[in-house]
Amino acid sequence: xxxxxxxxxxxxxxxxxxxxxxxxxxxxxxxxxxxxxxxxSVKRLEERLGIKLFNxxxxxxxxxxxxxxxxxxxxxxxxxxxxxEQTAFAARHEPAGLLKVTASVPVGNCLLAPHLPxxxxxxxxxxxxxxxxxxxxxxIEEGIDLAVRIAPVVDSRLIASPLTPNIVSAYASxxxxxxxxxxxxxxxxxxxxxxxxxYHSSGQVMKWHFREDExxxxxxxxxxxxxxxxxxxxxxxxxxxxxxMLPSFLATRFVTGxxxxxxxxxxxxxxxxxxxxxxxxxxxxxxxxxxxxxxxEIIPTSAPWNQPFAE
Numbered sequence: 001x002x003x004x005x006x007x008x009x010x011x012x013x014x015x016x017x018x019x020x021x022x023x024x025x026x027x028x029x030x031x032x033x034x035x036x037x038x039x040x041s042v043k044r045l046e047e048r049l050g051i052k053l054f055n056x057x058x059x060x061x062x063x064x065x066x067x068x069x070x071x072x073x074x075x076x077x078x079x080x081x082x083x084x085e086q087t088a089f090a091a092r093h094e095p096a097g098l099l100k101v102t103a104s105v106p107v108g109n110c111l112l113a114p115h116l117p118x119x120x121x122x123x124x125x126x127x128x129x130x131x132x133x134x135x136x137x138x139x140i141e142e143g144i145d146l147a148v149r150i151a152p153v154v155d156s157r158l159i160a161s162p163l164t165p166n167i168v169s170a171y172a173s174x175x176x177x178x179x180x181x182x183x184x185x186x187x188x189x190x191x192x193x194x195x196x197x198x199y200h201s202s203g204q205v206m207k208w209h210f211r212e213d214e215x216x217x218x219x220x221x222x223x224x225x226x227x228x229x230x231x232x233x234x235x236x237x238x239x240x241x242x243x244x245m246l247p248s249f250l251a252t253r254f255v256t257g258x259x260x261x262x263x264x265x266x267x268x269x270x271x272x273x274x275x276x277x278x279x280x281x282x283x284x285x286x287x288x289x290x291x292x293x294x295x296x297e298i299i300p301t302s303a304p305w306n307q308p309f310a311e
Contacts, residue, residue, distance in 0.1 A: 011045030014038045015053060016074040019063055020141045030142050079140075095290040096125040102139070103148040106230050107274060108132040110249055112148060115298045123290055134201045134229075140279050145288050147277045148295065150247075159280055161292060162273040163299040167248040167306050168209070170263035175240045177261055183243070185264070186210045186217055193242030195233045196223035208245050210267040221245075249274075252305040268309050274299055 017027035017038070024035040024042075031038065046053050053067035063071060103112055108130060116128055131137075131144070139147055140157060150166045176193075183189055186208075197206040205226070210217045225241060227233050230250055237244045238259050248268075254260040276295050282288045302310070 007044070008048065011041045011048070012074050012077065014041040015045055015067075016071060016078055017141075018042060018054070018061070019067065019071045019074075020138070023061060094125065095123045095287045097287065098127045098129060099287045099291055100129045100131070100143065100145045101148070101291065102131040102133060102137050102144050102146075104134050104150060105132045106247070106250060107148050107150065109231065111274070111299055115294075119291070119294050122294075126287055126290070128291075134199065136201070139277065140281075145278060145282060145285065146291055148274065148299075149277060150272050150274055152272055155277075157280060158277045159283060161276040161295075163276060163295060164274050164301050164303040165270045165306065166272050166274050167268055167309050168245055168271045169248065169251070169265055169268040169309070170208070170210075170243055171237055171246050171251050171255070171260045172243045172263050173238055173240045173259065174261050176237075176242060177263075179240075183263060186219060186267075189219070189243065190222065193225075194221045194223040195225050195227065195236050195242045195244035196221045197230055197233055197245075198226050198228055200228040206245065209269040209271065210264065211269050212267060216269060247271075248309065249303070249305045252308060255308070262308075265309070 014027060014031065017030055018024055021027050021030065024038045028035040028038045042053065049070075051066045051070075052064050053070065055062045055064055101112070109132065112130060116130065119128065120126070136149075136151070137144060137147065139145075148163075180192060183192060196208075198204065199206065205220055208219050208221050210219075223242075225236055227236065230246055233244045234246055234250055234254070236242070237246070238254060243263055251260055255262060276292055278285075278288050278292070
């Protein structure tokens with residue numbers, strides 16, 4: 001232990017982050033240092049150990065057999081360090097320090113960011129870093145405290161706390177409906193201008209779901225405009241570009257303001273829940289506990305943006 005210096009430990013951390021994320025650039029974002037600093041740290045580690053950890057090409061970065069063996073041990077080391085830190089956090093009662101939160105872009109922009117000033121007023125000793133991305137982030141690997149996603153639970157290492165149903169329905173502008181008419185059923189949609197979303201993370205087009213009684217009809221819209229985010233679709237729909245499928249948390253306030261009208265509103269569906277996720281190791285963390293409690297206030301089960309559908 002006497003020979004384990006901070007520089008050596010930094011090299012192991014840098015190596016583990018590069019191995020898990022697949023690039024120096026991604027690791028540099030997580031570690032908040034430059035890509036060149038990450039590269040140099042890994043290079044020094046290789047020189048000290050006398051082995052090659054990565055096979056490098058202009059297009060890819062893969063672990064050597066020696067690197068794969070070291071990576072398994074490095075991950076165990078980092079998880080042990082994480083457990084030590086979380087044990088210390090759990091012993092502290094007041095939220096303080098830095099809370100790292102990740103969310104999908106529309107959820108973060110619409111539901112989280114506007115409320116962060118109030119959260120900071122309540123907990124002035126707790127800083128918040130909000131990372132918005134539509135990529136599924138490994139919370140444990142990247143040291144994220146909490147995620148807010150519209151997604152099912154797929155990781156048994158995480159605690160999931162469902163907040164409210166994600167209700168999705170079709171919308172258009174009043175001007176568009178006045179010009180083109182209101183479709184009565186999904187079979188009428190091919191005669192309309194449609195706006196669809198293709199997920200940037202997967203490249204998949206978002207399917208449209210309509211319900212009638214207990215049956216769900218799924219269609220893949222043939223669209224005149226395709227965008228990579230619901231916010232872009234919203235902007236186009238408001239300007240009369242056509243009919244699009246939107247989550248209620250984005251659309252309801254524009255319906256109230258007269259800029260949108262629901263299309264076939266009785267056919268709305270629930271696409272997963274807006275859910276908070278955090279690692280089991282952070283169960284007793286006062287920062288996570290404070291923010292998860294706050295989330296239930298700002299995203300309640302009976303969310304106001306879902307009330308028109310409940311009625």
